[in-house]
Amino acid sequence: xxxxxxxxxxxxxxxxxxxxxxxxxxxxxxxxxxxxxxxxxxxxxxxxxxxxxxxxxxxxxxxxxxxxxxxxxxxxxxxxxxxxxxxxxxxxxxxxxxxxxxxxxxxxxxxxxxxxx
Amino acid sequence: xxxxxxxxxxxxxxxxxxxxxxxxxxxxxxxxxxxxxxxxxxxxxxxxxxxxxxxxxxxxxxxxxxxxxxxxxxxxxxxxxxxxxxxxxxxxxxxxxxxxxxxxxxxxxx
Numbered sequence: 001x002x003x004x005x006x007x008x009x010x011x012x013x014x015x016x017x018x019x020x021x022x023x024x025x026x027x028x029x030x031x032x033x034x035x036x037x038x039x040x041x042x043x044x045x046x047x048x049x050x051x052x053x054x055x056x057x058x059x060x061x062x063x064x065x066x067x068x069x070x071x072x073x074x075x076x077x078x079x080x081x082x083x084x085x086x087x088x089x090x091x092x093x094x095x096x097x098x099x100x101x102x103x104x105x106x107x108x109x110x111x112x113x114x115x116x117x
Numbered sequence: 118x119x120x121x122x123x124x125x126x127x128x129x130x131x132x133x134x135x136x137x138x139x140x141x142x143x144x145x146x147x148x149x150x151x152x153x154x155x156x157x158x159x160x161x162x163x164x165x166x167x168x169x170x171x172x173x174x175x176x177x178x179x180x181x182x183x184x185x186x187x188x189x190x191x192x193x194x195x196x197x198x199x200x201x202x203x204x205x206x207x208x209x210x211x212x213x214x215x216x217x218x219x220x221x222x223x224x225x226x227x
Contacts, residue, residue: 004160031213042123042205042217043161056214091160100212103149103168108160 002026004109006092012115013082021077021112025094032075033106034067035091043091049075050098082116089113120144123206123218131226136193140206140218143187147208147216150182152191155203155220164191164204196225 005024013019025032031050035043036059046065048056051072060067064083069075079086093106123140130136138152149168153161167173170184181190189206206218 042219045214048213098213105163110160
């Protein structure tokens with residue numbers, strides 16, 4: 001079956017431009033996550049949705065970062081006025097549900113590599 | 118201080134060798150411990166997870182967790198060139214938020 005897909009795979013932006021990154025989770029997955037992976041580092045949590053509700057946005061680095069999932073499926077991560085330090089791979093993950101009493105595997109997409117010049 | 122610290126690489130081993138990867142973590146509340154494999158320009162994929170302390174074996178891979186010392190290990194036996202990748206340890210907090218180590222890049226030489 002289809003996994004998590006992300007688009008675009010690569011994005012080059014000039015400093016100050018706005019960008020929008022899209023995530024299509026696995027069909028039926030309730031939970032959706034965004035992570036940021038800097039070069040040579042592990043992914044860092046950005047935000048978490050359960051259906052359309054954004055339950056945790058504690059990892060968003062600044063108010064220039066905004067995420068939405070209006071219909072509980074596709075999600076968009078938007079970065080306004082991009083800065084060079086925003087250059088990273090942005091990973092989306094989804095899981096079927098979040099049951100605190102059991103393990104819930106997060107399935108990752110291939111990521112969007114953002115380069116800010 | 119990061120919640121999960123991972124031994125820096127890179128590691129280069131000959132084919133057939135045992136690969137040993139290690140991490141430490143700081144939060145004793147963590148219950149799930151994962152190892153992900155990430156190939157170049159791909160997303161991480163789950164190799165295996167362990168709940169609480171103990172060992173777990175899956176083919177050539179063995180994961181160990183020692184909660185008393187907050188130590189996580191992954192062993193790869195009879196390593197193959199196809200095992201060449203970056204390996205990330207991770208822990209789960211708040212029932213959903215993954216905390217990753219920085220990753221160790223492994224190269225298995227044919």
